[in-house]
Amino acid sequence: MVMKLISIVLPVFNEEAGIQVTIDTLLNYIEQQEEDYELIFVDDGSSDKSVPIIRRMLAQHSNIKLVEFSRNFGHQLAITAGLHYAKGDAVVVMDADLQDPPEVIPQMIKKWHQGYQIVYGKRKQRDGETFFKKFTAKMFYRTFEKIATIKMPLDTGDFRPMDRVAVNQLLKLHEKDPFVRGQVTWIGFKQTSVMYHRQERIAGETKYPLSKMIKLALDGITSFSMKPLQVVNIFSVVPLVSGVFYLGYMIASSSFNFAAVGITILLFTLGLLMLSIGIMGSYLGRVLDQVNDRPSYIVSKTEGFEERNKGIHS
Numbered sequence: 001m002v003m004k005l006i007s008i009v010l011p012v013f014n015e016e017a018g019i020q021v022t023i024d025t026l027l028n029y030i031e032q033q034e035e036d037y038e039l040i041f042v043d044d045g046s047s048d049k050s051v052p053i054i055r056r057m058l059a060q061h062s063n064i065k066l067v068e069f070s071r072n073f074g075h076q077l078a079i080t081a082g083l084h085y086a087k088g089d090a091v092v093v094m095d096a097d098l099q100d101p102p103e104v105i106p107q108m109i110k111k112w113h114q115g116y117q118i119v120y121g122k123r124k125q126r127d128g129e130t131f132f133k134k135f136t137a138k139m140f141y142r143t144f145e146k147i148a149t150i151k152m153p154l155d156t157g158d159f160r161p162m163d164r165v166a167v168n169q170l171l172k173l174h175e176k177d178p179f180v181r182g183q184v185t186w187i188g189f190k191q192t193s194v195m196y197h198r199q200e201r202i203a204g205e206t207k208y209p210l211s212k213m214i215k216l217a218l219d220g221i222t223s224f225s226m227k228p229l230q231v232v233n234i235f236s237v238v239p240l241v242s243g244v245f246y247l248g249y250m251i252a253s254s255s256f257n258f259a260a261v262g263i264t265i266l267l268f269t270l271g272l273l274m275l276s277i278g279i280m281g282s283y284l285g286r287v288l289d290q291v292n293d294r295p296s297y298i299v300s301k302t303e304g305f306e307e308r309n310k311g312i313h314s
């Protein structure tokens with residue numbers, strides 16, 4: 001029987017505090033598995049010692065590979081690049097801070113062997129994350145479920161093995177601002193889940209400030225829902241109807257001072273108008289990014305891939 005190769009893709013952004021432990025843990029994990037493994041670290045423009053640490057380990061282990069971005073392009077694009085370089089029969093995406101525990105992978109791989117092409121990890125509990133993060137994530141997934149054109153499973157991240165056929169389909173989607181977990185749902189295939197307990201970060205701080213969380217949420221919504229645009233149409237009813245009422249009110253009692261009512265309506269309408277333009281702007285920005293047609297990311301260097309070509313996967 002030909003040995004299966006499993007790729008683990010890990011996006012890395014300034015993870016010097018914990019990356020060594022992550023690598024050691026994964027190497028130890030791999031040793032106990034039947035399948036062959038490759039670890040693909042995608043450095044998303046780290047400015048700390050993450051890259052030298054990975055490089056040192058890469059020199060000693062032929063199954064470690066490194067893809068370096070020329071700058072920070074973001075977590076989702078780092079995943080996309082990792083999928084591009086992965087050669088495995090299955091590809092597992094996981095965070096580099098061990099929040100996604102490797103012990104869960106065998107359970108997932110078992111389901112993959114049973115014929116599921118995508119086995120997403122469902123977070124039943126999340127440790128070490130702020131109330132704000134958990135609350136906003138929960139709200140996002142529930143809102144997304146209501147408005148999106150895809151039925152994305154609730155409370156899943158990017159931690160999941162995907163079969164080669166699914167990965168090949170994902171690679172055909174050339175979105176500039178990808179929302180990978182949405183794309184994975186969109187491509188379909190036989191999908192199932194494995195529950196897991198999301199751990200606390202082993203070291204360092206989150207690399208997802210509020211601004212990046214908002215970008216991720218907006219990318220998710222603008223790529224998989226047209227509902228906000230339809231809401232803009234509904235907004236126009238408000239000033240129209242209030243205008244008619246205001247007119248009626250004026251005619252009925254012309255002796256009153258209407259300034260206050262008028263200003264209220266005006267401000268309200270102005271607010272809706274600006275919100276509408278903002279919503280349209282979000283979509284337009286996405287279109288512009290796609291039309292500009294720049295590469296989604298730039299790889300400045302790759303290391304460790306030559307070994308693979310000389311080895312069993314030539």
Ligand code: UDP
Nearest residue numbers: 011012013044074075078095096206207208
């Ligand atoms: N990450 C990345 N680019 C970024 C931000 C984060 O590659 O711009 C990586 C990060 O190193 C980690 C994963 O994406 O491996 C998830 O990020 P993080 O753990 O900070 O997010 P959280 O778990 O707090 O949501």
Ligand code: MG
Nearest residue numbers: 095097099201
């Ligand atoms: Mg994390």
